[in-house]
Amino acid sequence: MKAIVYGAYGGPDVLHLAERARPELQPKGARVRVQAAAVTTADWRLRAAAFPGVLALVGRAMFGWRRPRQPVLGSAFAGEVTEAGEGSPWSPGQQVLGFVPAGAHAEELVIGPDACVVARPAGMSAEAAAALPFGGLAALVFLRDVAQLKPGQRVLITGGSGEVGAMAVQIATALGARATAMASAGNLALLRELGTETALDYRSADLAALGQSFDVVLDTFGALSVRQARALLRPGGVFVPLNFGLREIAAALWPWARRRVKIHVNADRAEDLEALVKLWAEGQLHPLVGEVFPMAEARAAHARVEGRHKRGAVVLRMDG
Numbered sequence: 182m183k184a185i186v187y188g189a190y191g192g193p194d195v196l197h198l199a200e201r202a203r204p205e206l207q208p209k210g211a212r213v214r215v216q217a218a219a220v221t222t223a224d225w226r227l228r229a230a231a232f233p234g235v236l237a238l239v240g241r242a243m244f245g246w247r248r249p250r251q252p253v254l255g256s257a258f259a260g261e262v263t264e265a266g267e268g269s270p271w272s273p274g275q276q277v278l279g280f281v282p283a284g285a286h287a288e289e290l291v292i293g294p295d296a297c298v299v300a301r302p303a304g305m306s307a308e309a310a311a312a313l314p315f316g317g318l319a320a321l322v323f324l325r326d327v328a329q330l331k332p333g334q335r336v337l338i339t340g341g342s343g344e345v346g347a348m349a350v351q352i353a354t355a356l357g358a359r360a361t362a363m364a365s366a367g368n369l370a371l372l373r374e375l376g377t378e379t380a381l382d383y384r385s386a387d388l389a390a391l392g393q394s395f396d397v398v399l400d401t402f403g404a405l406s407v408r409q410a411r412a413l414l415r416p417g418g419v420f421v422p423l424n425f426g427l428r429e430i431a432a433a434l435w436p437w438a439r440r441r442v443k444i445h446v447n448a449d450r451a452e453d454l455e456a457l458v459k460l461w462a463e464g465q466l467h468p469l470v471g472e473v474f475p476m477a478e479a480r481a482a483h484a485r486v487e488g489r490h491k492r493g494a495v496v497l498r499m500d501g
C-alpha cells in the first residue's frame with residue numbers, strides 16, 4: 182500500500198510518498214481502506230517536533246528522542262471497512278470515521294475493537310467525516326467537560342476559523358452559550374456564519390475596551406497570556422488554553438483562584454464522536470473543509486497547516 186512516511190523531524194520535505202507493507206489485522210479488529218484523512222496541527226507538531234512550551238521534552242520522550250518512532254502520521258480519517266476479524270464489531274462494506282493514534286495518512290489502516298471509530302452516516306461526505314474528529318473532539322471535550330459551559334453563558338474563542346475554533350463556535354452555540362470569536366478580518370463573515378454573536382479581528386480588536394466579561398475563555402491558538410485571559414473573565418470564570426507551558430500549568434495548580442485556569446490533554450472516545458455525529462445529524466454542526474489535497478501533495482498540505490491560517494480542516498484524499 183502507499184503511505185506518507187517520514188524518518189526525521191523537520192519541514193514538510195521530510196515527508197515521502199512510499200510503498201509500505203499492509204498493517205496486520207488485530208484480533209477482533211478490522212482493516213479500513215482510507216478515503217480521506219485530515220492533516221492537523223498535531224500532525225505538523227509531530228512531523229516538526231514542534232511541541233509547545235514545556236511539552237518539548239515530554240513530546241520527544243513520547244514520540245522518539247532523535248527521530249520519530251511512528252513513521253506514518255494521520256489520526257482523523259474516513260474510510261470503508263474491507264476486512265473484519267472474528268468477533269469484530271465491524272463488517273466489510275461499512276463506512277466509518279474515526280480517530281486513531283497514527284497511521285491514517287496511508288491507503289489502509291487497521292483498528293482494534295475499542296478504537297475511537299463510529300459509523301459514517303449516509304449524506305456525510307468522506308472529506309467532511311475526516312474533518313470532524315480532531316477539531317470536534319477537542320472543542321466538545323474542552324467546552325462541555327473541562328470548561329463546563331452552560332446555556333446562556335458567554336465564551337470567548339480565539340482562532341475561531343481554525344480546525345478546533347470553527348467547531349468550538351458551533352458547539353458553544355449548540356450548548357446554548359453566546360460565542361464571541363476571533364480571527365483575521367477576512368474570516369469575520371465566516372465566524373458569523375458559524376454562529377458567533379460577536380466576531381473580532383485579532384489584529385485590531387482592543388479586548389480591554391470591549392467592556393464585557395466572559396464565563397469561559399477558550400484559547401485555541403495560544404494568543405493570550407494567563408494575565409490577559411483572567412482580565413477578560415468574570416469572577417468564577419474559567420480560562421482554558423489548548424496550548425500550555427509552565428506558566429499555565431503553575432496557574433492551573435492554584436486551586437484558590439477566583440478565575441481558574443484549566444489544562445487538559447484530550448483523550449479520544451467513541452462516545453464523544455457519536456455525540457458529534459448526532460449534532461451533525463441534527464444540523465447543528467457542519468465540519469468545515471478548508472482545502473483538499475491529493476495524497477501525492479502531502480507536503481503542500483502540511484505547509485498549509487503549519488502556516489496556521491487554514492480555514493477549518495485541511496484534508497488529504499487517499500483514493501485520488
Ligand SMILES: NC(=O)c1ccc[n+]([C@@H]2O[C@H](COP(=O)([O-])OP(=O)(O)OC[C@H]3O[C@@H](n4cnc5c(N)ncnc54)[C@H](OP(=O)(O)O)[C@@H]3O)[C@@H](O)[C@H]2O)c1
Nearest residue numbers: 222319340341342343344345364365368423446447489490
Ligand atoms: N490540548 C489538547 O489536547 C489539544 C487538542 C487539539 C488541539 N490542540 C491545539 O490547539 C491548537 C489549535 O489548532 P487548530 O488546528 O484549530 O488551528 P491553528 O492552525 O493553530 O489556528 C488557526 C486559527 O488561529 C488564527 N490565528 C492565526 N494567527 C493568529 C495570531 N497571531 N493571533 C491570533 N489568532 C491567530 C487563525 O485566524 P486567521 O486564519 O483568520 O488568521 C485561525 O482562526 C493547536 O496548537 C493544537 O496543538 C490541543
